[in-house]
Amino acid sequence: xxxxxxxxxxxxxxxxxxxxxxxxxxxxxxxxxxxxxxxxxxxxxxxxxxxxxxxxxxxxxxxxxxxxxxxxxxxxxxxxxxxxxxxxxxxxxxxxxxxxxxxxxxxxxxxxxxxxxxxxxxxxxxxxxxxxxxxxxxxxxxxxxxxxxxxxxxxxxxxxxxxxxxxxxxxxxxxxxxxxxxxxxxxxxxxxxxxxxxxxxxxxxxxxxxxxxxxxxxxxxxxxxxxxxxxxxxxxxxxxxxxxxxxxxxxxxxxxxxxxxxxxxxxxxxxxxxxxxxxxxxxxxxxxxxxxxxxxxxxxxxxxxxxxxxxxxxxxxxxxxxxxxxxxxxxxxxxxxxxxxxxxxxxxxxxxxxxxxxxxxxxxxxxxxxxxxxxxxxxxxxxxxxxxxxxxxxxxxxxxxxxxxxxxxxxxxxxxxxxxxxxxxxxxxxxxxxxxxxxxxxxxxxxxxxxxxxxxxxxxxxxxxxxxxxxxxxxxxxxxxxxxxxx
Amino acid sequence: xxxxxxxxxxxxxxxxxxxxxxxxxxxxxxxxxxxxxxxxxxxxxxxxxxxxxxxxxxxxxxxxxxxxxxxxxxxxxxxxxxxxxxxxxxxxxxxxxxxxxxxxxxxxxxxxxxxxxxxxxxxxxxxxxxxxxxxxxxxxxxxxxxxxxxxxxxxxxxxxxxxxxxxxxxxxxxxxxxxxxxxxxxxxxxxxxxxxxxxxxxxxxxxxxxxxxxxxxxxxxxxxxxxxxxxxxxxxxxxxxxxxxxxxxxxxxxxxxxxxxxxxxxxxxxxxxxxxxxxxxxxxxxxxxxxxxxxxxxxxxxxxxxxxxxxxxxxxxxxxxxxxxxxxxxxxxxxxxxxxxxxxxxxxxxxxxxxxxxxxxxxxxxxxxxxxxxxxxxxxxxxxxxxxxxxxxxxxxxxxxxxxxxxxxxxxxxxxxxxxxxxxxxxxxxxxxxxxxxxxxxxxxxxxxxxxxxxxxxxxxxxxxxxxxxxxxxxxxxxxxxxxxxx
Numbered sequence: 001x002x003x004x005x006x007x008x009x010x011x012x013x014x015x016x017x018x019x020x021x022x023x024x025x026x027x028x029x030x031x032x033x034x035x036x037x038x039x040x041x042x043x044x045x046x047x048x049x050x051x052x053x054x055x056x057x058x059x060x061x062x063x064x065x066x067x068x069x070x071x072x073x074x075x076x077x078x079x080x081x082x083x084x085x086x087x088x089x090x091x092x093x094x095x096x097x098x099x100x101x102x103x104x105x106x107x108x109x110x111x112x113x114x115x116x117x118x119x120x121x122x123x124x125x126x127x128x129x130x131x132x133x134x135x136x137x138x139x140x141x142x143x144x145x146x147x148x149x150x151x152x153x154x155x156x157x158x159x160x161x162x163x164x165x166x167x168x169x170x171x172x173x174x175x176x177x178x179x180x181x182x183x184x185x186x187x188x189x190x191x192x193x194x195x196x197x198x199x200x201x202x203x204x205x206x207x208x209x210x211x212x213x214x215x216x217x218x219x220x221x222x223x224x225x226x227x228x229x230x231x232x233x234x235x236x237x238x239x240x241x242x243x244x245x246x247x248x249x250x251x252x253x254x255x256x257x258x259x260x261x262x263x264x265x266x267x268x269x270x271x272x273x274x275x276x277x278x279x280x281x282x283x284x285x286x287x288x289x290x291x292x293x294x295x296x297x298x299x300x301x302x303x304x305x306x307x308x309x310x311x312x313x314x315x316x317x318x319x320x321x322x323x324x325x326x327x328x329x330x331x332x333x334x335x336x337x338x339x340x341x342x343x344x345x346x347x348x349x350x351x352x353x354x355x356x357x358x359x360x361x362x363x364x365x366x367x368x369x370x371x372x373x374x375x376x377x378x379x380x381x382x383x384x385x386x387x388x389x390x391x392x393x394x395x396x397x398x399x400x401x402x403x404x405x406x407x408x409x410x411x412x413x414x415x416x417x418x419x420x421x422x423x424x425x426x427x428x429x430x431x432x433x434x435x436x437x438x439x440x441x442x443x444x445x446x447x448x449x450x451x452x453x454x455x456x457x458x459x460x461x462x463x464x465x466x467x468x469x470x471x472x473x474x475x476x477x478x479x480x481x482x483x484x485x486x487x
Numbered sequence: 488x489x490x491x492x493x494x495x496x497x498x499x500x501x502x503x504x505x506x507x508x509x510x511x512x513x514x515x516x517x518x519x520x521x522x523x524x525x526x527x528x529x530x531x532x533x534x535x536x537x538x539x540x541x542x543x544x545x546x547x548x549x550x551x552x553x554x555x556x557x558x559x560x561x562x563x564x565x566x567x568x569x570x571x572x573x574x575x576x577x578x579x580x581x582x583x584x585x586x587x588x589x590x591x592x593x594x595x596x597x598x599x600x601x602x603x604x605x606x607x608x609x610x611x612x613x614x615x616x617x618x619x620x621x622x623x624x625x626x627x628x629x630x631x632x633x634x635x636x637x638x639x640x641x642x643x644x645x646x647x648x649x650x651x652x653x654x655x656x657x658x659x660x661x662x663x664x665x666x667x668x669x670x671x672x673x674x675x676x677x678x679x680x681x682x683x684x685x686x687x688x689x690x691x692x693x694x695x696x697x698x699x700x701x702x703x704x705x706x707x708x709x710x711x712x713x714x715x716x717x718x719x720x721x722x723x724x725x726x727x728x729x730x731x732x733x734x735x736x737x738x739x740x741x742x743x744x745x746x747x748x749x750x751x752x753x754x755x756x757x758x759x760x761x762x763x764x765x766x767x768x769x770x771x772x773x774x775x776x777x778x779x780x781x782x783x784x785x786x787x788x789x790x791x792x793x794x795x796x797x798x799x800x801x802x803x804x805x806x807x808x809x810x811x812x813x814x815x816x817x818x819x820x821x822x823x824x825x826x827x828x829x830x831x832x833x834x835x836x837x838x839x840x841x842x843x844x845x846x847x848x849x850x851x852x853x854x855x856x857x858x859x860x861x862x863x864x865x866x867x868x869x870x871x872x873x874x875x876x877x878x879x880x881x882x883x884x885x886x887x888x889x890x891x892x893x894x895x896x897x898x899x900x901x902x903x904x905x906x907x908x909x910x911x912x913x914x915x916x917x918x919x920x921x922x923x924x925x926x927x928x929x930x931x932x933x934x935x936x937x938x939x940x941x942x943x944x945x946x947x948x949x950x951x952x953x954x955x956x957x958x959x960x961x962x963x964x965x966x967x968x969x970x971x972x973x974x
Contacts, residue, residue, distance in 0.1 A: 045583065087734065087927070090596070091589075093580040095615050096532065102578075109577070113600055116733055128582050129616075246603055247574065440574070 005066055006077040008144060015144040016065075016075040018416060022246045024114050026121075028140040028412035029155045030107055030252075030435070033404035035133045036163070044128045044135055047402055048091050051126070051170050057083050058175025060145040061120055068117035075144070080120050088122060088172070094129035103130060104250055104447070110138055111412050111437070112247045121145055124170070134407065139171070143414060152394060152411070152426065159399035159406060166402050228324050228342040235322075235383045236294035238287070239442055243379030243417045247440035251450040252410050254433040255457060263457070266464040267333070269340040272391050274460070275432075276300060276343065277336040279389050279423050280325040281456035282449050287327070289448075298325045301385040304347060321346035322385045332456070333463045379417035387421050388413075394426040394433075410435035421446075492553055493564040495631060502631040503552075503562040505903060509733045511601050513608075515627040515899035516642045517594055517739075517922070520891035522620045523650070531615045531622055534889055535578050538613070538657050544570050545662025547632040548607055555604035562631070567607055575609060575659070581616035590614070590623060591737055591934070597625055598899050598924070599734045608632055611657070621894065626658070630901060639881060639898070639913065646886035646893060653889050715811050715829040721869075722809075723781035725774070726929055728870035730904045734927035738937040739897050741920045742944060750944070753951040754820070756827040759878050761947070762919075763787060763830065764823040766876050766910050767812040768943035769936050774814070776935070785812045788872040791834060808833035809872045819943070820950045867905075874908050875900075881913040881920075897922035908936075 008016065019025040035043055063077035092110075094102040106127065115121050121142035128135050141151060154171045235241070264274045279300070287293035300323045324342040329335040392411065399406045410433050413422040420439040425432055434453065438446045461467075495503065506512040522530055550564035579597075581589040593614065602608050608629035615622050628638060641658045722728070751761045766787070774780035787810045811829040816822040879898065886893045897920050900909040907926040912919055921940065925933045948954075 084927070091582045091592075093582040093616055095578045095580040105578075118732055129580055245605055440571070 004079060006063070008075045008077065012144045013075050015142065016071045019071065019142075019144075021114065022244055023414070023416050024246070025143040025414050026111070026115060026140055027143050027146070027151055027414055028111055028138055029151050030250075030410045030412055031137045031139075031155060031401075031406050032103075032130065032408045033135055033137065033401055034407055035135065036403040036405075039133075039404070043404075044126065047404075048089075048126050050167055050402075051089055051124070052085060054170050054173045055083075055085055056169075056173045057120070058173060060141075061122055061172035061175060063145070064120045065117055071117060083120060087116075087119060088124060090123060090125045092125055092127045094127060096129075098129040098131040100252070103127070103136060104252070107138060107412065108248055108250045108440070110140065111250055112440070114246075115140070115142060122172070124172070135404070137401070138412075140412075152392060152409075155409065156395055156399065159395075159401050161397055161399055163400045163403055163405065165400060168402065228338055228345055235299045235386045236296035237382065238294050238298060238386050239290070239292045240298075240386050240420050241379065241383035241418050242420060242442060244415050244420050244439040245441045248415070249436075249438045249440050249443060249446040250412055251436040251438075251447045252408075252434060253436075253450040253453050254408055254431055255454070257427055257430050257432045259457060259461070260432050262466050263460050263464060266466055267336055267340070267460075269336060270343070272302070272304070273336065273340045273343055275391055275425055275434075276302065276323055276325065276339050276389060277332070277460065278453050278456045279387075280327050280335055280339060281332055281459065282452035283325065283387070284327040285452045285456075286449050290444075293327060295328065297329070298327045298386040299323060300325050300387050300389040302343070302388075303390045304343075304350070319350050321350065323389075325386075332459050336460065381418075383418050387423065388419060389423045391425045391427075394428040396427075396429065398429045408433050413437040415439055421449075491566060493550070495562045495564065499631045500562050502629065503558045506558065506629075506631075508601065509731055510901070510903050511733070512630040512901050513598070513602060513627055514630050514633070514638055514901055515598055515625055516638055517737075517897045517899055518624045518626075518642060518888075518893050519590075519617065519895045520622055520624065520888055520893055522622070523890040523892075526620075526890070530891075531613065534891075535576075535613050537654055537889070538576055538611070539572065541657050541660045542570075542572055543656075543660045544607070545660060547628075548609055548659035548662060550632070551607045552604055558604060570607060574603075574606060575611060577610060577612045579612055579614045581614060583616075585616040585618040587739070590617060591739070594625055594899065595735055595737045595927070597627065598737055599927070601733075602627070602629060609659070611659070622891070624888070625899075627899075639879060639896075642896065643882055643886065646882075646888050648884055648886055650887045650890055650892065652887065655889065715825055715832055722786045722871065722873045723783035724869065725781050725785060725873050726777070726779045727785075727873050727907050728905045729907060729929060730867070731902050731907050731926040732928045735902070736923075736925045736927050736930060736933040737899055738923040738925075738934045739895075739921060740923075740937040740940050741895055741918055742941070744914055744917050744919045746944060746948070747919050749953050750947050750951060753953055754823055754827070754947075756823060757830070759789070759791070760823065760827045760830055762878055762912055762921075763789065763810055763812065763826050763876060764819070764947065765940050765943045766874075767814055767822055767826060768819055768946065769939035770812065770874070771814040772939045772943075773936050777931075780814060782815065784816070785814045785873040786810060787812050787874050787876040789830070789875075790877045791830075791837070806837050808837065810876075812873075819946050823947065870905050874910065875906060876910045878912045878914075881915040883914075883916065885916045895920050900924040902926055908933075 007013075015025040040046075057080075060077070062079050062083060064080040065071055066076040066078045092106065094106060096102075110123075110125060115123070122145065123138075123140045125138040125140075126135065127138060130136055137155075139151070139155060146154065154174075157174055158168055158171050160168055260271055260274050260278075263269075264271045267274070269277075280298070283298060284293060302321050302323050304319055304321050321343060323339060323346060326335045326338040326342070329338060394409060406428070408431065409426060409428050411424040411426055412435055413424050415422060415437065420442040422437045423434060424437075425434040427433070434450070436446060436449055438449075443449075494500075502512040527533075544567075547564070549566050549570060551567040552558055553563040553565045579593065581593060583589075597610075597612060602610070609632065610625075610627045612625040612627075613622065614625060617623055624642075626638070626642060628641075633641065641661075644661055645655055645658050647655055747758055747761050747765075750756075751758045754761070756764075767785070770785060771780060789808050789810050791806055791808050808830060810826060810833065813822045813825040813829070816825060881896060893915070895918060896913060896915050898911040898913055899922055900911050902909060902924065907929040909924045910921060911924075912921045914920070921937070923933060923936055925936075930936075
């Protein structure tokens, strides 16, 4: 076999280690498009035919696992020279009336289906039958191939700001992601054995190092005695932190970004703080209804972008904080105020670190979480935090897919044991789009979370005395505007 | 835990032993319905709502595996007291034009999706958007819950010969299958351990017994020196007998039963012989085209119904023969003649056995096949036969589903390693409906097999000088009548 082999880097390989039947490590993006005003009846058929005609595959779309059975031991990619595009590119339809509800049901199913580890780990679905002359694109990939931000970029690459642009190459012809830039690993057997031995050693050595580092973090945090600084592994037990099962629910919500900005401005908070407060309000209400709100406040793991203390450039570093969601506080404004204080403290702590420290701090901070997953303790031990909430900046201006305007885009995320809910928002063209990915068995009626997030924004607007500046929505959206993508 | 536990009988448990990611042991039935002439626009919506409202679950629809991880060790059912019907009952749609091709693509996907072993092992899909005012029902179950014939009966139970009958209870409210009648097994731990020990012993003991019994069968068969009697494990290697992968293709074909009967009558063969000859012609042509026709003739494993020598009643026994498909013979009539001779010899041999012998003969005959699967040799060793071809008698008269006439019904079958193709026919209301279930990677363009089977019937009719007595088809079928459900 002369096929080039690429051994996964440890961080990518980690996604394979923790990939199980119950926790498939697949991420996706859902984009909703409106047909061009002058679209012929066979617009979608022709679009699909165009996509299907492109049989060039760039990395990582041409990579498959060398030995699917050994994926957790020493995962390596090889190039697939016989890609069956009809497997990866799929044409689907919604039953009538083709509303956001039917779309939510289909996306929940598609995101619950496992991937075939004998093939390149991606799927692209074109979904027709969405009411009001719309259609959807659902693009799924394994997290070992692409991270969330890479996935968003990949989607953007098949879109154009120009409504007249046609037949842009599909993502599989262009390529993206970490795997694409990866160096070739030594492919001789000795080198592989050495890497295998090193990987085993690392796993044995990581536990004490992690315990020590974590002890340091916890001690330092505790000594500062800030009531709003949330501690790792000090989160209350909650239904959100059980072991998860294989089936997913997906729901969405979207606002005008300007409304969230206005609330942030009026309350002297960041947009991210307001987003956390909206999620906190929805979680509090949802958990109260199912009689499952812990007395202690829930905490959220939040990826943040920080400017390091020693960095004079505009360059940012991505790190991770734990925010106190103050779900024990009844008053929405007081809740927002305390959340703001919590994220402020956590970020201030991060910003005192030098640039090099932020990376290792983040690694050390997250290591016990990853370790819990690896050793199978996740969902059994005390959670590091209760829920992941992240906010990814997206494209600022409208984008088009062969002339079809993208109306919304939503991230569809992954879950792990102990983390039965993920809330990720992405901004796009003046909108704030939120995707809720949850464990089907843990979160019945999860769409209520999406509805409550919407009502939480109205509540904050009222409390702050802001008239909700609602622009009249385009006619095509008014029909069922309350209903959200949900199951 | 006070839940009643039912340990699976060995034959049902065997389906769990050989169930793997690549060989899910799931069977299904696809039924196509035409809407009643006076159907309101929301007919399907209302039908779905009715089905969804029935939240009573009879065995085996309420049974789930006690320990999915131990399914291959000591599978046992327990009652699921919290069945999430929205998981099992699914509403889907076809993209335009909603023809047989789009239906085939969807069924292939649905039949490739694994089941969730943490839930009762069944799914019921209502599929709208089929052109010419039709819709489809796809009902999937694990083979450990129901056999092929049981599945057909189950479908029939939700249908009525009366076009006026409405709101018949769905199958999950009525129940069916072997698991439903099963006695409760001892649930104390000691008894389970004893059964586990016994199961392990049986597996150790079976190998020499099977080898001896098989040797006897082979010797006896060989000594008779009949050139048309096909020998087990004497089949040629072929592409149909490699190890299979997880994805499936599904295709269909249907004729008027009268045409097949006329060919049978004119050639003094049985309907089953003609069916084998049609499959043989299609396989020969398909394999020639992909340059994969073995020099030696292919053989087929064929379930048959025989009347034992000592049985004066009308009661039949189900056994299994291996037929020589004579795919090395070019002339279609000569091929049919030789196939007839082959099945005649095999059945005559069976009929010389007493009733008790037929059962054990069948068991012994099939045991090495099952043993190959269990020890993982299937798809590596010489195949016992090349392809399974079966013909199941179905309902003789038209049936209705809440007033919607069933136009066709097709079996969707399972594959095992070494058996990449299954052809199963079912007769219904003067029709002969054939379902082809194949391994996606092994059988590219499998729909050609369906097309060639159709053309093989025309070829036999011409060779026998029978004018094809085609009744004018109803208007709604003429649009795309050549196109078959296929991917």
